[in-house]
Amino acid sequence: MNLLSKLTFLPPYNQVNHHYQFQWSSSGFQFAFLGKSITLQISSHHTLYGPVILAVFIEDELYQKIDLKEGSHTYFLSFAKPEIMHVKIIQITELQYGFFALEDIQTDGEISKLDKPSKSILWVGDSLSAGYGLEADTTPLVFNTHFEDCTHAYPYLVSNALNTLPIIIAYSGNGIISRWIPESEEKPNTEDILPTIFPYDISENPSWVIINLGTNDASYTRGILEREQRFQELYIHFIMKLKIKFPNAKFLLCYGLMEESLLSSVQKVALETSSLFLRFNTATEKDGFCFASHPNKTSHLNAAHTLINFIRTYNEESL
The missing domain is CATH 3.40.50.1110 (SGNH hydrolase)
Incomplete structure (x- = not known):
């Protein structure tokens, strides 16, 4: 099942060949989640100044940061126990130092839409x-x-x-x-x-x-x-x-x-x-x-x- 359709994307973003590309600061995606693990397939392109860095927030609290590797790679998120949580993953570095694309997301649990603010x-x-x-x-x-x-x-x-x-x-x-x-x-x-x-x-x-x-x-x-x-x-x-x-x-x-x-x-x-x-x-x-x-x-x-x-x-x- 394609779980990308269950994500809420945070602008600006572009859809490129069934993937979702994010370039600007704070762009990314969010969702509600019940489970113990999440697998992300992400491709990244960055400069000599260092990696593109993502921040993972759980209930608006920083959970971890992810240094992305050049090219397409798999990244894992694990949690101690399955419970309903709000997950937000955003790019915290800026466009001129690189950008990323979300290619796929898989999980052992359930993902559902999480509305973004109306304004x-x-x-x-x-x-x-x-x-x-x-x-x-x-x-x-x-x-x-x-x-x-x-x-x-x-x-x-x-x-x-x-x-x-x-x-x-x-x-x-x-x-x-x-x-x-x-x-x-x-x-x-x-x-x-x-x-x-x-x-x-x-x-x-x-x-x-x-x-x-x-x-x-x-x-x-x-x-x-x-x-x-x-x-x-x-x-x-x-x-x-x-x-x-x-x-x-x-x-x-x-x-x-x-x-x-x-x-x-x-x-x-x-x-x-x-x-x-x-x-x-x-x-x-x-x-x-x-x-x-x-x-x-x-x-x-x-x-x-x-x-x-x-x-x-x-x-x-x-x-």
Whole structure:
């Protein structure tokens, strides 16, 4: 019996040759289960930065993490005793480091549908949304996928707290006009720039679209007026394209968690696109950092609380 039809898939995902492919952070599948063991047939494609990593949640509590091997392999989940449980399996690393496909699932017990939340939030961002570096301190010199976990970043924390489905389109080092570039470079890096690679075929209708972009663009704009104006133009174009795609969503632009040089530009974009704006407190050495001087888990938790209060207050005021 094909048990794939009994799973609830968490977006974004694509069906490819009877398999289900997942690429973005927090995408995966969930189901209700009664039994003692689960066998997963999964294929994975990853980069030299390390494996694609899945997190297995039981009743929303982390049960284990799975480092996927390159190619198609079998993975086993076992439980001490058979009891009804809610199982969620999601990718916690981001697309640019690899993706996976679920080819088959078998079990000694029973699988049944587990409904996903009725409302969703679409998150669009960079490393701050992907949970880049949150699993390491400041000492490592080279990135490894084991340093990343989107479930500790503020987008996932907020969605979980508000019982909404997180749809996280996050790509570390990315932006609107340029990816991050070193000070020695003058030309923008537009390879796989986010407005171009955004999956516009998403079928969900989110109640909120929350965007945090500009941190990497600032490495190129550098306070130069012409560059900042171009950043604003491209950001406005991107948001208006998203507003056509998601006409019923409330749009919120966030900024400031890691740096503030484009703060006024993002505020102008929010005003021009009739979007809401929220300024995050910028993380400092006093708050502590994780890998590559990124805000740590405490800063993400603080940002999540700020966002939760904002969303709840706004929803109450708009009733």
